[in-house]
Amino acid sequence: MSDQCAINVERLTKRFNGTTAVDGIGFRVARGSTTGLLGGNGAGKTTTIAMLLGLMLPTDGRIEALGHDMLANRYPALARMNFSSPYVDLPARLTVRENLRVYGRLYGVRRLGPRIADLARRLDLAELLDRPTGKLSAGQKTRVALAKALVNAPDLLLLDEPTASLDPDTADWVRGYLESYRAEHGATILLASHNMAEVERLCDDVLMMKRGRIVDRGAPAALIARYGRDTLEQVFLHIARAGEAAPREAAQ
Amino acid sequence: MTGARVSSGTAGAAAPARRVAAMVLRYWYLLRGSWPRLLELAYWPTVQMLVWGLLTTHLRGDSDWIAQAAGVLIGAVLLWDVLFRGQLGVSISFLEEMWSRNLGQLFVSPLRPREWIVALMTMSLIRTLIGVVPAALLAAPLFGFNALTMGVPLAAFFANLLVCGWWIALVVTSLILRYGLGAESLAWALVFLLAPIACVYYPVDVLPAPFQWLALALPPAHVFEGMRGVLFGEGFSMAHFAWAAGLNALYMAAAGVFFLRSFDHARRHGALLQQGE
Numbered sequence: 001m002s003d004q005c006a007i008n009v010e011r012l013t014k015r016f017n018g019t020t021a022v023d024g025i026g027f028r029v030a031r032g033s034t035t036g037l038l039g040g041n042g043a044g045k046t047t048t049i050a051m052l053l054g055l056m057l058p059t060d061g062r063i064e065a066l067g068h069d070m071l072a073n074r075y076p077a078l079a080r081m082n083f084s085s086p087y088v089d090l091p092a093r094l095t096v097r098e099n100l101r102v103y104g105r106l107y108g109v110r111r112l113g114p115r116i117a118d119l120a121r122r123l124d125l126a127e128l129l130d131r132p133t134g135k136l137s138a139g140q141k142t143r144v145a146l147a148k149a150l151v152n153a154p155d156l157l158l159l160d161e162p163t164a165s166l167d168p169d170t171a172d173w174v175r176g177y178l179e180s181y182r183a184e185h186g187a188t189i190l191l192a193s194h195n196m197a198e199v200e201r202l203c204d205d206v207l208m209m210k211r212g213r214i215v216d217r218g219a220p221a222a223l224i225a226r227y228g229r230d231t232l233e234q235v236f237l238h239i240a241r242a243g244e245a246a247p248r249e250a251a252q
Numbered sequence: 253m254t255g256a257r258v259s260s261g262t263a264g265a266a267a268p269a270r271r272v273a274a275m276v277l278r279y280w281y282l283l284r285g286s287w288p289r290l291l292e293l294a295y296w297p298t299v300q301m302l303v304w305g306l307l308t309t310h311l312r313g314d315s316d317w318i319a320q321a322a323g324v325l326i327g328a329v330l331l332w333d334v335l336f337r338g339q340l341g342v343s344i345s346f347l348e349e350m351w352s353r354n355l356g357q358l359f360v361s362p363l364r365p366r367e368w369i370v371a372l373m374t375m376s377l378i379r380t381l382i383g384v385v386p387a388a389l390l391a392a393p394l395f396g397f398n399a400l401t402m403g404v405p406l407a408a409f410f411a412n413l414l415v416c417g418w419w420i421a422l423v424v425t426s427l428i429l430r431y432g433l434g435a436e437s438l439a440w441a442l443v444f445l446l447a448p449i450a451c452v453y454y455p456v457d458v459l460p461a462p463f464q465w466l467a468l469a470l471p472p473a474h475v476f477e478g479m480r481g482v483l484f485g486e487g488f489s490m491a492h493f494a495w496a497a498g499l500n501a502l503y504m505a506a507a508g509v510f511f512l513r514s515f516d517h518a519r520r521h522g523a524l525l526q527q528g529e
Contacts, residue, residue, distance in 0.1 A: 016521070050525050053360045057519045079362045088356030088525065091282065091348070098281045105274030106361040108267060109258055148357070153258035 006031045006188035012061035021047045023212035036199040037192040039209030040240050045192035084149035085160035092134025107152035119147045139170035159191040196233035271363050275371030279345045297333040297387035304329040305395040323397035324483050332452045337383045338417025341376025343439035346425045355524045365515045405488040409475050412496040416471045422507035426514035471496040
């Protein structure tokens with residue numbers, strides 16, 4: 001795998017009881033880039049991310065992350081990766097500080113106390129550190145989940161709908177923070193989202209998924225131009241409603 | 253990249269111990285954050301000990317068997333609680349992760365399943381000690397039964413029952429990994445399925461012949477036979493100890509393999525991401 005490549009996926013397939021959730025996809029994600037994984041419900045985005053993280057075993061295919069074969073030995077890569085999703089929680093009865101301590105130790109973070117203090121300052125969590133995580137508002141929980149996802153200063157960050165169910169102000173703040181994190185750390189970000197404006201703002205590259213396949217990819221502006229639309233949302237709707245015809249061909 | 257500067261990663265001999273300690277810390281935070289949970293740990297063993305202690309006091313005048321070893325029932329109930337609490341200590345900590353939908357977070361970290369098992373067992377030991385030690389200490393002033401008079405054999409009984417509780421819990425947690433939270437009641441039920449053939453309060457030869465073989469194929473019957481031998485002044489039975497330890501080693505290895513296979517089954521079916529209430 002090229003040193004310029006943070007993720008390399010080949011022929012990735014996942015079948016559940018005869019249903020194909022991910023159908024032989026392949027893609028590369030360049031180091032230091034932000035790549036969006038777009039698609040409607042059931043397109044296979046979450047399944048793809050789960051396989052990239054080792055949470056789910058593929059039926060077939062190959063995954064490399066940060067130069068490591070994720071099926072043969074995922075742990076060296078996992079130490080340099082992290083993940084956030086509204087579909088997995090942090091223990092609700094532990095305080096924010098306790099959760100960050102536990103995850104910091106799991107990731108082997110050196111000088112954990114100063115690291116937590118730094119994250120609390122950057123993510124405006126100082127007032128929340130000693131409160132139970134379960135008693136926080138949705139926006140506060142999102143900031144805590146982001147702190148957990150950044151506790152090990154990951155080189156590769158996978159985010160599943162990072163701004164789902166957030167108010168526009170909080171969502172905008174999260175996007176801004178992700179932009180600054182990537183710029184500051186040179187990190188690679190792969191995010192699945194239904195928010196087209198978010199993808200247009202954050203992503204250098206977009207993978208369009210439909211029924212378990214990648215049906216098109218490109219920079220947001222290039223996709224908009226290719227489909228002759230004004231926004232990425234219009235491109236998304238075009239692809240979602242394109243029926244069985246290959247969306248790229250339909251666009252042409 | 254900054255990750256290498258902030259994190260020491262997965263390398264180094266201390267890394268597995270550090271991750272196990274992190275998980276023990278996670279369960280300890282949960283336990284210490286709720287005084288009713290701490291109280292409950294000690295409550296049931298103490299109530300059990302009081303019930304059986306009073307029954308022993310009542311029967312002492314009428315039963316030669318009880319008169320020979322006044323502490324046999326109290327000792328049995330305390331050691332049974334080691335098995336029960338040992339099993340529950342692993343199962344409840346495991347279920348906490350399911351209830352809080354935290355498995356997905358844990359297993360995108362460098363935590364290995366076997367390290368998680370060690371953490372669950374460590375927490376089980378802590379929970380068992382918190383539960384059983386107060387009851388054992390109370391038994392001395394209330395009923396004149398000092399468990400420590402059993403001496404070194406007590407440590408052998410304790411260790412064997414704790415390990416037995418662990419492998420039962422691994423079977424339970426494996427089934428929950430495979431079948432989801434619908435199987436969670438097994439955490440309380442399965443160990444009681446073994447109770448009749450564990451021969452906690454009566455000798456193995458009380459059982460019908462076929463069940464005697466079944467009982468002796470499981471470690472608890474050997475432990476409780478051994479305990480009665482010590483309390484009746486017959487000395488420590490190395491044979492029963494060896495059987496209990498050998499069977500525990502065999503079942504523990506099998507349960508460990510079953511757990512790891514169930515973990516892979518959960519990964520194949522996407523259950524680590526979807527488990528929850």
